[in-house]
Amino acid sequence: MTQMRSQEWWTLAVAAIGLAVAAAIPLYDDGYYLSLSVNIAIYVVLCTAWTIFSGPTHYISLATAAFFGIGQYTVGLGIESYPFAVLVATAGVIAAALAIVVGMATLRLSGVYFVIFTLGLAELVRQVVTWLQTNFTNAVGLYVFTDFGEKHVLWMLLALAAVIYATGWLINRSRLGFAMRIIGNDETVARHVGINVAWSKVVLFAVSGAFIGIAGAILAPRYAYIEPPSAFNPVLSFQVVIMALLGGTSRLWGPLLGVIPFTILFDFISAHFPNHTSLLIGFAFVAIVYALPRGVIGLVDDLRRPQAGAEKARTSAEATQ
Amino acid sequence: MDILITGTVLGGTYALIALGLTLQYGVARIMNLANGENLVLACFCAFWLQAAAAINPIQALFLVVPAAFVLNWLIYAIVLTPLVRRATHRGQLEVDSILVTFGLMFILQGVMLLIFGGAYFSYNFLAEPVRILGQNYGLNRIVALGAAVAMFILLYGFLYRTRYGTALRAVAVDPAAAGLVAIDVPRMSAFAFALGGALTAAGGVLLSTYYTFNSAMGVIFTMKALIIVIMGGVGDVRGAVLAALLLALAETAVASLVDPGLTLAATYGLFILVLLFRPQGIFGRQAT
Numbered sequence: 001m002t003q004m005r006s007q008e009w010w011t012l013a014v015a016a017i018g019l020a021v022a023a024a025i026p027l028y029d030d031g032y033y034l035s036l037s038v039n040i041a042i043y044v045v046l047c048t049a050w051t052i053f054s055g056p057t058h059y060i061s062l063a064t065a066a067f068f069g070i071g072q073y074t075v076g077l078g079i080e081s082y083p084f085a086v087l088v089a090t091a092g093v094i095a096a097a098l099a100i101v102v103g104m105a106t107l108r109l110s111g112v113y114f115v116i117f118t119l120g121l122a123e124l125v126r127q128v129v130t131w132l133q134t135n136f137t138n139a140v141g142l143y144v145f146t147d148f149g150e151k152h153v154l155w156m157l158l159a160l161a162a163v164i165y166a167t168g169w170l171i172n173r174s175r176l177g178f179a180m181r182i183i184g185n186d187e188t189v190a191r192h193v194g195i196n197v198a199w200s201k202v203v204l205f206a207v208s209g210a211f212i213g214i215a216g217a218i219l220a221p222r223y224a225y226i227e228p229p230s231a232f233n234p235v236l237s238f239q240v241v242i243m244a245l246l247g248g249t250s251r252l253w254g255p256l257l258g259v260i261p262f263t264i265l266f267d268f269i270s271a272h273f274p275n276h277t278s279l280l281i282g283f284a285f286v287a288i289v290y291a292l293p294r295g296v297i298g299l300v301d302d303l304r305r306p307q308a309g310a311e312k313a314r315t316s317a318e319a320t321q
Numbered sequence: 322m323d324i325l326i327t328g329t330v331l332g333g334t335y336a337l338i339a340l341g342l343t344l345q346y347g348v349a350r351i352m353n354l355a356n357g358e359n360l361v362l363a364c365f366c367a368f369w370l371q372a373a374a375a376i377n378p379i380q381a382l383f384l385v386v387p388a389a390f391v392l393n394w395l396i397y398a399i400v401l402t403p404l405v406r407r408a409t410h411r412g413q414l415e416v417d418s419i420l421v422t423f424g425l426m427f428i429l430q431g432v433m434l435l436i437f438g439g440a441y442f443s444y445n446f447l448a449e450p451v452r453i454l455g456q457n458y459g460l461n462r463i464v465a466l467g468a469a470v471a472m473f474i475l476l477y478g479f480l481y482r483t484r485y486g487t488a489l490r491a492v493a494v495d496p497a498a499a500g501l502v503a504i505d506v507p508r509m510s511a512f513a514f515a516l517g518g519a520l521t522a523a524g525g526v527l528l529s530t531y532y533t534f535n536s537a538m539g540v541i542f543t544m545k546a547l548i549i550v551i552m553g554g555v556g557d558v559r560g561a562v563l564a565a566l567l568l569a570l571a572e573t574a575v576a577s578l579v580d581p582g583l584t585l586a587a588t589y590g591l592f593i594l595v596l597l598f599r600p601q602g603i604f605g606r607q608a609t
Contacts, residue, residue, distance in 0.1 A: 014538075029507060058416060060416065060419060105593055105596055105597060106596060111415060111416070112352055112419075113551060113596065115352075115419060116544065116547045116551070117547065117592070117596075118539075119547075120542055120544045120548075123541070124585050124586060127583055127584075127585050127586055128583070128586060130582055131580055131583055131586075134582070135491070135580075137438045154568050159481075167562060175487060182556030182558050186491055187365055191417060200559065234540070238423065241423075245420070253578075275431075275434060275435055276431065276435075277431075278427045278428075278430050278431035278434060279427065279428060279431030279432070279435075280431075281424075281426065281427040282423075282426070282427030282428030282429075282430070282431055283424065283428065284424070285420050285423045285427065286400075286420065286424035286425075286428075289417050289420045289424070290403075291403070300600075309365075315475045
């Protein structure tokens with residue numbers, strides 16, 4: 001137990017140094033590297049929030065774009081009448097409410113139903129928003145004018161990342177985290193020892209959705225002009241899934257290992273071969289399944305403890321149930 | 322009346338796609354999320370055959386459907402069989418196959434984008450009016466419906482009246498038990514996957530005669546097909562046809578009475594009702 005403690009202190013120290021270094025980036029560069037850092041920060045936030053729910057439950061959520069777009073729209077609609085901080089909080093609440101409704105309808109059923117439902121969720125919200133806007137307001141797009149620059153966005157995202165990591169860590173230590181580990185290993189066992197399986201999943205999905213909504217709200221000033229096709233872009237959901245799985249979802253910091261290389265690669269591909277991005281996404285999915293079923297983090301674990309690798313592979317295969 | 326006929330035509334095409342998917346998921350146990358891309362590919366093939374070789378879409382069916390059968394057989398044999406072998410239980414196969422078919426979906430979409438670009442395509446085939454009960458309809462839509470009905474009858478006869486079809490249904494019910502009565506389960510799974518792909522391609526060729534298509538629309542069709550499969554009950558042929566008609570009618574009604582931009586909302590409304598009240602499908606029995 002004492003050894004665990006010291007390891008936790010080390011993790012905390014490394015995380016704090018990492019955050020400080022990332023927060024110092026705007027002091028040295030305000031062009032390409034700052035913008036790339038913001039991109040990386042976005043995906044770190046989204047993928048980690050995604051992992052909070054999908055890591056332990058193994059449900060593949062494609063609702064990211066829906067929550068993200070809701071966050072942007074909350075800011076876009078309210079920016080002229082309310083302070084930014086209030087809107088960010090509201091975005092979290094609305095996204096959590098949507099997650100609870102969707103979770104109650106689908107999380108009692110098998111994983112496939114959940115995937116299909118979330119696959120269309122962003123498109124559904126987009127249609128409804130477009131319809132409401134064309135019928136009840138004059139314009140389809142919204143302008144968001146604020147004093148925030150790229151560096152402010154980066155700092156807010158880093159703060160959010162810190163909150164997400166802290167929340168994830170606290171959940172892991174709580175009764176809910178323990179319950180989730182049991183559910184992830186064997187749902188029938190979990191039900192028999194008296195865990196409210198459906199409710200635990202819904203709570204976790206709401207937490208994850210709220211963070212994604214907040215991330216969308218924080219990013220609204222960066223885009224300045226918000227319209228349904230870009231706010232609810234379904235590709236975002238897929239990118240988040242790939243990056244998180246590429247990094248590995250068995251730890252909270254796993255997605256980090258996938259986000260950094262993939263964002264840089266994606267940035268390069270979309271700058272030089274704009275028509276090849278969907279091919280890249282496709283091959284990344286196939287590569288994950290065949291070459292890295294447990295993500296980069298699985299490789300790291302194997303290298304650190306070669307003899308435990310085989311056993312780990314077996315248990316994680318069982319955990320995928 | 323207009324809604325009824327337009328909805329039925331659309332429903333016939335939806336049913337073909339959904340039947341393809343229900344065979345792939347019900348028998349081969351592969352949730353094929355690249356099914357919509359398969360459909361779009363067939364649309365483009367029909368377009369290309371019409372434009373380059375002056376082969377009309379009905380003749381094109383006889384070329385495209387066998388080609389799709391072979392292509393899907395190859396996909397199953399090369400891409401999916403290693404996963405089926407590796408999977409220790411059904412849950413793992415489900416997650417793996419979802420991820421791989423997502424990969425396939427993006428790869429096929431990327432290839433089509435490179436070849437055809439993102440523009441919308443359509444072509445003229447039998448665009449002559451037919452009068453039914455005082456209203457004009459395109460002859461192409463009526464022909465598409467007729468072809469779809471002919472294919473259901475063939476499929477139904479195959480599944481319920483032949484030994485091979487019965488074996489296929491046995492695998493859908495229980496792969497382990499089917500193996501015990503000397504049914505070659507891996508072969509049947511590959512066959513069902515390929516047949517499903519062929520049906521979807523047939524739906525694609527018919528769809529292309531009256532619908533405007535582009536490289537990126539596959540996902541929407543995959544989603545609708547999945548919703549139909551769940552509504553009808555996984556592996557249930559009659560359920561899929563009925564659910565396809567229901568969904569197409571609801572969509573057409575919403576598009577013409579409320580707003581064409583809200584068709585997906587209609588689909589989702591139906592989907593939620595089914596999930597809440599009959600998650601086992603319209604004709605399904607409660608799982609014990």
